[in-house]
Amino acid sequence: MSSFIIRRSRGKSLLLWKTHGFKITSSFSPSSDSVSASGFSSFLTRSFKTTSSGNISQKFGDFGYPENGFVSMTRRLFSSDAVAVPATCDGLTVERIIASQWPILDENESDWKSHAAAIAQSIQVIKRRLQWKKLLVRLKVLSAELNKNDLWDDPLHADKISREHGSLMGKMKGVVTFERELLEHIDMLKLTKEENDSELESETLMALMDMRRVSKEKELAALLSAENDQCSCFIEVQAGVGGTESNDWAAMVMEMYKSWAQRHNYSVTVVDEMPGEMAGIKRATIKVNGEYAYGYAKAEVGTHRLVRISPFDSGKRRHTSFAAVAVTPILGDGSTRVQINESDLRIERFRSGGAGGQHANTTDSAVRITHIPTNITATCQNERSQHMNKASAMAVLQSRLDQLEMARQTAMNAQHTQSLTENSWGNQIRSYVLQPYRLVKDLRTNYEVSDPDSVLEGDLDGFILSFLSYSLDKGDTEH
Numbered sequence: 001m002s003s004f005i006i007r008r009s010r011g012k013s014l015l016l017w018k019t020h021g022f023k024i025t026s027s028f029s030p031s032s033d034s035v036s037a038s039g040f041s042s043f044l045t046r047s048f049k050t051t052s053s054g055n056i057s058q059k060f061g062d063f064g065y066p067e068n069g070f071v072s073m074t075r076r077l078f079s080s081d082a083v084a085v086p087a088t089c090d091g092l093t094v095e096r097i098i099a100s101q102w103p104i105l106d107e108n109e110s111d112w113k114s115h116a117a118a119i120a121q122s123i124q125v126i127k128r129r130l131q132w133k134k135l136l137v138r139l140k141v142l143s144a145e146l147n148k149n150d151l152w153d154d155p156l157h158a159d160k161i162s163r164e165h166g167s168l169m170g171k172m173k174g175v176v177t178f179e180r181e182l183l184e185h186i187d188m189l190k191l192t193k194e195e196n197d198s199e200l201e202s203e204t205l206m207a208l209m210d211m212r213r214v215s216k217e218k219e220l221a222a223l224l225s226a227e228n229d230q231c232s233c234f235i236e237v238q239a240g241v242g243g244t245e246s247n248d249w250a251a252m253v254m255e256m257y258k259s260w261a262q263r264h265n266y267s268v269t270v271v272d273e274m275p276g277e278m279a280g281i282k283r284a285t286i287k288v289n290g291e292y293a294y295g296y297a298k299a300e301v302g303t304h305r306l307v308r309i310s311p312f313d314s315g316k317r318r319h320t321s322f323a324a325v326a327v328t329p330i331l332g333d334g335s336t337r338v339q340i341n342e343s344d345l346r347i348e349r350f351r352s353g354g355a356g357g358q359h360a361n362t363t364d365s366a367v368r369i370t371h372i373p374t375n376i377t378a379t380c381q382n383e384r385s386q387h388m389n390k391a392s393a394m395a396v397l398q399s400r401l402d403q404l405e406m407a408r409q410t411a412m413n414a415q416h417t418q419s420l421t422e423n424s425w426g427n428q429i430r431s432y433v434l435q436p437y438r439l440v441k442d443l444r445t446n447y448e449v450s451d452p453d454s455v456l457e458g459d460l461d462g463f464i465l466s467f468l469s470y471s472l473d474k475g476d477t478e479h
Contacts, residue, residue, distance in 0.1 A: 086180045088187045094120045094179055107212060112189050115208040119182050122215035126175055129222040129472045139168050171225065178218065182211060223468040229295030231329040234271065234399050236285040240303070240322030245313075247276030249306045249321040252456060254284050257300070257325075259458025266290035271392050272379045279312070285378075285396060287330070294329040299467040300460070301327050302429030309435045318435055322428065328403040330395070338401040340394075346370040349386060369393045376400050430463070432456070445470045 087093045102117035142165040145151065151158045185208050192201040224230070235257050239250035261268045266288050273284040288297065303324050310319040348368040366381030367389040378396035380389040430442045432452055440455045440463075441448040447466040449455055455463075 086176060086183050088183045088190075090190075092183065092186060094123050094182070098124060107209065110205060112186070112205055112208055115205075115212045116182060116186055118212050119208070119215045122212075122219050123175065123179055123182070125219050126215075126222045129219075130171055130175070130225055132175075135168055135172060139165070139172065142168065174218075178211075178215075182208075185211070220465070223465070223472060224292050224295035226295065228329040228331060229298075230292055231294040231331060232266075232287070232289040233294035233297050233330055234285055234287055234328050234396055235297055235300070236283070236326045236328075237281070238283045238324045238326075239276070239281065240324065242319070242321050244276060244278045244280065245310055245319050246321045246323065247278070247280030247282055248312070249280070249304075250282070250284070250323040251276075251280035252306075253304055253323045253325065254281065254286065256456050256458055256460070257288075257297075258286065260460045261286075261288045261290070261293070261458075263458050264290065264293075264296075266293050270382050271396055272381060274379075287392075287395075289330075294327065296464050296468075297327045298329075299464040299471075300325050300429075303427045305428040305431045307431065307433045307435060328396075328399040330399050331402050338398070338405050340371065340398060340401065344372050346372055347390070365389055367393045369397050371397060371401060374401065374404065376404070442467060 085093055097116055097120040102113040104118045104121070105111055105114040142161055145161045146165060151161070185204050188204045189201060192204060237250050237254045237257070239246040258268050267290065269287040269289070271285040271287050274282045276282050303322055306321045307318060309316055313319065346369070348370075349364045350366050350368065351364050365386040366379070367386060368377060368379040369390070370377045376397065378393045378400065380392040380396065383389045383392055429444055430440065432455070433439045434452055438452050439448055439450055440452050442463050445466045447463055449462065
């Protein structure tokens with residue numbers, strides 16, 4: 001008889017088989033150099049019959065190793081030179097599960113193969129979205145940089161390399177650990193069937209079902225894995241040609257984003273707003289503060305087209321209006337890419353416009369800052385003092401310059417002004433049709449909703465997630 005010890009914490013189990021001075025593990029934390037039992041909420045000890053007591057590797061394959069070799073194996077596992085492919089005791093891998101084409105049934109079905117197939121499929125999607133093979137190549141390059149003797153001669157470069165290496169390692173470890181956990185549960189299920197332990201089999205099946213639900217969350221997280229996705233952002237809306245009609249549409253679009261942000265519990269601050277002559281806005285900028293605000297909102301960049309019976313047309317004719325949306329990340333003081341020199345700025349002060357108030361229209365508190373080399377401007381007139389308006393305008397300007405620099409470096413031709421200048425026919429990303437039928441359709445993904453009111457009230461997640469999935473999945477099918 002050999003003794004299995006199963007320790008559980010948050011649905012994860014650690015399987016240790018102590019026999020003949022060996023330790024077998026099929027899941028562990030890759031960030032630690034040793035396995036510790038501390039912190040586990042409970043443990044369960046069971047006894048099982050073994051079929052090959054004299055040869056551990058015969059039953060557990062490459063997972064058998066001397067106890068004192070555990071630390072070195074852990075370190076080797078996530079080295080950039082050779083990343084082990086997780087497998088079950090009998091050699092089953094995620095790739096083989098997918099190749100087996102096990103049918104994927106409803107989440108409530110008690111079919112472990114169905115759950116395993118769904119989880120394996122999610123892991124494949126996650127790896128594709130993370131561009132797994134490119135990640136491995138980049139990790140190898142960074143590791144070579146970190147091993148250079150003169151690395152810290154340039155502390156800024158060394159810090160950048162170190163942070164990128166740590167970030168990539170974190171992404172990689174998270175996926176491999178999840179993959180190992182799946183295969184561990186499969187091993188456990190096979191073992192419980194052999195030992196006819198229905199209680200433990202049921203517990204392991206429940207753990208697989210939990211993993212299946214978590215896998216969908218991880219798929220979503222992989223959509224937001226770009227460098228600046230975690231940042232807050234500025235959203236700017238600018239009316240297209242068409243006067244009052246377009247100004248009104250631009251105001252509707254801005255209200256749509258405010259509602260969307262509030263649904264996600266993001267804080268919203270109006271940075272700048274230029275009202276139209278009769279209604280709506282010519283231009284407005286808001287600051288959306290919250291984790292992953294930029295990662296989501298970047299899907300909205302482009303021209304939005306509205307078709308409706310105009311409330312401003314006495315003849316009740318159908319009109320088409322355009323509004324352009326630009327989104328820029330707020331990188332923060334420690335991550336800004338562009339250093340702004342005071343000599344490159346032209347600062348203008350003027351009297352605030354708008355709806356008035358105790359201090360509005362009485363002092364020259366509004367501020368417009370122009371970055372002379374790029375001719376990019378930022379305006380703020382909504383704060384109570386000139387000093388506060390200047391600080392807000394500088395934050396917007398910094399964000400736009402950073403976005404411009406990122407576009408230049410990556411050769412993506414996505415400068416801040418581009419989406420605002422192409423504010424016309426043929427450049428729209430989404431159509432909102434209120435007449436003669438009712439439909440909102442994204443022209444990039446063909447995702448559509450037949451309830452325009454809900455969309456204009458901020459229900460944008462379907463459009464955003466479909467575009468993020470489309471943009472990541474279409475370009476790189478490798479994993």
